[in-house]
Amino acid sequence: MKIEVLQSSPHSPTRLQYLTSFLVDDVVSIDAGALGLMRTPAEQARVRDVLxxxxxxxxxxxxxxxxxxxxDERREPPTVHAHPFTLATLRQDMFNDRMWPNFVDLRIGEQRLVKLHVLEAEKPFVIAAGTLTCxxxxxxxxxxxxxxxxxxGRDxxxxxxxxxxTTRLWEIARATPRLRAVFLELSFPDERSELARRVGHLTPKTFVEELAKLDRPELQVFAFHLKAKWHATIVDELTQRLAKGTTHRADRVAIAELGREYRFGG
Ligand SMILES: [Zn+2]
Ligand SMILES: [Zn+2]
Incomplete structure (x- = not known):
């Protein structure tokens, strides 16, 4: 599996991540924060599934x-896979003919511009022409x-x-022997822990507590979603915590580098 955290600033290269999107095997995107800025329209057109x-x-x-x-009216449109709440929000607040034309219902000839797939928690489905189960x-x-x-199927x-x-994520991680890596959010510095708690994010302290729940000290973990304003502070705090010793191996934790291609398995 090949994974790239997409750049989100036109002033590249930068370590700062303003928007979230991962490209998987060139044909799947997880989130679309920066997807519309990626390289060329032809490369974007390879993406058939947006999670x-x-x-x-x-x-x-x-x-x-x-x-x-x-x-492209000559082919099937991409599919957006999401929670029913997310899809309802897109309809009401994005594709509402005010923020943007109603791409959900618009047709060019017979062809739709997007397909929507309603997800259910813990119900696996197949994407990427049958090569990936999500x-x-x-x-x-x-x-x-x-x-x-x-x-x-291998990794x-x-x-x-x-x-x-969180809890359930780690139960499933522990029950997945072929798990090769985790991309775990890390958003705020510990000095903003009250804000992080209120808006549902991790800080270096809670990040390493989550790694203890994962209970796989050798597993490669990448932190992403570091708020740009506090990037340097978050990196310092995480480095200090890892240096003091945690349940997880310090050399198996890294900040995900934007624009770098990570490969797992064959
Ligand atoms: Zn959020
Ligand atoms: Zn976010």
């Missing part, structure tokens, strides 16, 4: 631009939010979505 973790703008913001970039897992955030487990990778301290 949305939740409705927040840093995860959905560039979805309208992406859908416009890939309009299992949505509810996590803890102020709006209904899914983490996603992607499994290609699996887990994406937390936006979440505060």
């Amino acid at each position: 949305l973790t939740h409705s927040h703008a840093d995860h959905t913001g560039l979805l309208p631009i992406f859908l416009e970039n890939v309009i 299992t949505p897992i509810l996590v803890d955030h102020p709006v209904p939010t899914f983490g996603f487990l992607l499994d290609d 699996a990778v887990l994406f937390s979505g936006d979440t505060g301290p």
Whole structure:
């Protein structure tokens, strides 16, 4: 499995992540915060499945631009897979003929511009022309939010979505022996822990507590979603916590690098 955290700033290269989107095997996107800015329309058109973790703008913001970039009446449109709350929010607040034309119902000839797939927690489904199985897992955030487990039959990778301290995600991680890596959100510094608690995010302290729940000290873990304003502070705090010793191996925790291609398994 090949995974890239997409750049979200035109002033590249930057370590700062303003928007969230992961590209998986060139044909799947997890979230669409920056998807409409990715490379060329032809490369965007390879993306056939968009998995949305939740409705927040840093995860959905560039979805309208992406859908416009890939309009092609000669082929099936891409599918957006999401929680019913997320899909309802897109209809009411994005594709409402005010923020953007109603791409959900619009047709060009007979062809739709997007297909919607309503997800149920822990009901796996197949994407990427049958090569990947995705299992949505509810996590803890102020709006209904899914983490996603992607499994290609040999290797699996887990994406937390936006979440505060959570439980079910780790039960499923512990029950997945072929899990190779976890992308775990880390949003605020410990000095903003009250804010993080209120808006459902992790800080370095709660991040390492989540790793203890994972209970797989050797597993590769990548932190993502570091709020740009506090990026340096978060990195410092996490480095200090890992240096003091945690249940997880310090050399198996890294900040996900934007624009870098990570490969897991064959
Ligand atoms: Zn969020
Ligand atoms: Zn977010």
